[in-house]
Amino acid sequence: MSERAALVAYARDSIARGSKSFAAASKLFDRTTRERVWLLYAWCRKCDDMADGQDHGGEMEAIADPAARLQSIRELTAQALNGETTGDPAFDCLGVVARECGLTQKMADDVIEGFALDTIGWQPRHEIDLYRYCFHVAGAVGVMMAVVMGVSPDDEETLDRACDLGLAFQLANIARDIAEDGRAGRCYIPDDWLAQLDLEPGEHLRPHNRKKLALIGRWLADEAGQYEASARIGAARLPFRARWAVLSAAGIYGDIARKVRIAGEHAWDGRIFTSRGEKLRWVVKAFGDAITNQPAPIDREGLWTRTK
Secondary structure, eight states: OOHHHHHHHHHHHHHHHHOHHHHHHHTTSOHHHHHHHHHHHHHHHHHHHHHHTOSSSOOOOOOSOHHHHHHHHHHHHHHHHTTOOOSOHHHHHHHHHHHHHTOOHHHHHHHHHHHHHHHTTOOOSSHHHHHHHHIIIIIHHHHHHHHHTTOOTTOHHHHHHHHHHHHHHHHHHHHHTHHHHHHTTOOOSOHHHHHHTTOOTTOTTSGGGHHHHHHHHHHHHHHHHHHHHHHHHHHTTSOHHHHHHHHHHHHHHHHHHHHHHHHGGGTTSSOOOOOHHHHHHHHHHHHHHHHHOOOOOOOOTTSOOTTO
């Protein structure tokens, strides 16, 4: 087995363990794109696990020296992008896909900045801070994924739409994981949102505040819906199989935000997920949408932009 084939096999196993939703959607790509998506995912997953003390997104463990972990992520990433073998397959995966697709240090740095924010215990004060965070931890990944799918690094408008899908995914994540993040001492709800509902930071998880928390969950879900709709415009510019995969992922992951909205006060009684049957239905629907390729026109005016 060649070195590249071994790394692809490692990346395939990583996405299968770390994200069943993305793993399912990735099967819709052509073989070359699918392998490159897996390779990029493996790096993203490993960086996230290193920063959070997780294993493919499992329970978080305390990190004795988070700054040292972050520095290790930066150094291994730089080595991989310089064409060096790092000794860690996840970072070597990045090296392969970067060489094949033209991913840059700036793109990777935008992603790593999200881990840096978590390392210092950052929390958003204002809504715009929330979007900047979502960009670094997910929107920037969307930009890299778009380039992997063949979008030119100079096509800023399409990359903005790709970023929007990452924002939608992360807003859905934040809505779903409010309770889990709270147990880990994290809160991604902007302070001005809490103040608007007369909630003190750290008090939002108390049982008597569930109605207010449900309102925040709805706000997050509604924002996720706007960015998902915008992202569909960018998907229309992708090759058919890439378009099919992206639309499937958008629907599957978008359901998380929609379920949080519907569940209201009960959204955090258990972990929200999309079932296998729901995933299949979205794949079928996305196939039809990819063929017709006529997304509803959505202007980006008023949406957060990564170049701000």
